[in-house]
Amino acid sequence: MELGRNGIMRLNEMGRTRMLFVSDIHGSETTFRKFLNASKMYKVDVAIVGGDITGKGLIFVSKKSKGYETEFLGRKRFAQDDEELQSLIQEIRKRGLYAHVDGPDAIEEIASSPIKAENLLKDHIMRTIKEWIKLADERLKGSSIKCHISPGNDDIYEIDPILDSSDFVTNPDGKVVTLDDEHEMISTGKANITPWKCPRDVTEDELGQTIEKLASELCNTSLSIFNFHAPPFNTYLDVAPELDENLRPVIKAGQPNMINVGSISVRKAIEKHQPLLGLHGHIHESKAVEKIGKTMCINPGSEYTEGILDGAIVTLEGEKVRDHMFIHG
Numbered sequence: 001m002e003l004g005r006n007g008i009m010r011l012n013e014m015g016r017t018r019m020l021f022v023s024d025i026h027g028s029e030t031t032f033r034k035f036l037n038a039s040k041m042y043k044v045d046v047a048i049v050g051g052d053i054t055g056k057g058l059i060f061v062s063k064k065s066k067g068y069e070t071e072f073l074g075r076k077r078f079a080q081d082d083e084e085l086q087s088l089i090q091e092i093r094k095r096g097l098y099a100h101v102d103g104p105d106a107i108e109e110i111a112s113s114p115i116k117a118e119n120l121l122k123d124h125i126m127r128t129i130k131e132w133i134k135l136a137d138e139r140l141k142g143s144s145i146k147c148h149i150s151p152g153n154d155d156i157y158e159i160d161p162i163l164d165s166s167d168f169v170t171n172p173d174g175k176v177v178t179l180d181d182e183h184e185m186i187s188t189g190k191a192n193i194t195p196w197k198c199p200r201d202v203t204e205d206e207l208g209q210t211i212e213k214l215a216s217e218l219c220n221t222s223l224s225i226f227n228f229h230a231p232p233f234n235t236y237l238d239v240a241p242e243l244d245e246n247l248r249p250v251i252k253a254g255q256p257n258m259i260n261v262g263s264i265s266v267r268k269a270i271e272k273h274q275p276l277l278g279l280h281g282h283i284h285e286s287k288a289v290e291k292i293g294k295t296m297c298i299n300p301g302s303e304y305t306e307g308i309l310d311g312a313i314v315t316l317e318g319e320k321v322r323d324h325m326f327i328h329g
Contacts, residue, residue: 016322017180019046022300022311023229023281024152027055027096027125030307032132036139038327039147042313046179047145048172050281051152051189051229052302053132054125054159059092060111061085061101068101094307098124122158129162137168146179148172152229152281153191153200172227174210176217183276183316184224186214191230191282192263195247200229208265221273223319226295230263231280232270236288237299238262270295277314277321287326296321303328 020039025031039047061070068079072092079085085101092099100120110116140147149163150173163171170177172187179185188210193201211228218224231237241249241256249256261283270278270292278297287301287310300312309329315322
């Protein structure tokens with residue numbers, strides 16, 4: 001027997017903590033609901049969304065004299081009545097976009113004003129996050145699952161108070177949170193600067209300072225989890241197409257030229273502190289597992305535009321990652 005951190009005597013055989021980690025669901029209603037369902041189906045102790053939870057755009061649905069009309073996925077779409085309208089909205093939300101239904105004149109006014117369009121997108125984002133937090137409360141409350149939902153570099157700061165408002169769901173960004181009797185987690189949605197200049201893009205220096213401050217608050221870095229949205233540089237987790245000055249893929253030998261785009265600061269922090277586990281996202285096409293020293297780093301990838309949930313089930317046992325597997329569905 002030995003004394004645990006909470007003062008309770010326990011057997012030398014350490015308990016196991018089973019985790020579900022997903023990232024980059026980008027507003028996909030279907031993917032978020034699958035995350036909640038998978039948390040129960042896989043009987044996890046901890047469920048984590050690692051950032052980029054909001055969608056990127058609006059789809060205007062115009063109310064006509066008879067029915068509704070929009071252009072979606074490159075073609076005209078029609079809804080004859082309210083039932084068909086709801087099906088259309090669900091399809092739009094499945095793919096991580098927000099549907100705004102209004103009259104033709106109102107839509108034209110909004111579309112012609114970048115400020116009005118931006119404010120409307122923010123309204124839809126914040127309304128949806130409120131709905132999701134409420135849904136998570138309803139679906140998971142009463143279970144023993146600890147649910148952590150954090151922002152990523154694409155997410156506006158206005159959602160943080162909503163993520164902080166739940167008594168059940170935790171926003172772990174910028175905090176040390178306890179996962180079990182032995183393991184702590186630190187999180188940041190900040191990422192090294194991207195071509196899109198996202199809300200939480202920062203310099204490598206600032207990102208490194210944020211990480212070091214968080215790491216200094218851990219009890220034991222070797223038993224900790226680094227939940228950093230940006231993956232470590234020069235790994236299988238951070239490979240993406242190179243872009244030119246017009247944000248178009250650079251083609252070489254008839255194929256997109258792939259380069260490493262992750263964070264140098266994240267890699268340095270992992271090399272220095274050697275946490276037990278690194279959880280990352282950000283680069284959707286780089287589903288991978290790689291070790292940096294003794295640290296296992298995981299990027300589950302993302303296929304949110306198809307309403308597909310990509311995730312990783314990870315089991316912690318004391319000083320080791322006992323097992324891990326990717327899920328897809």
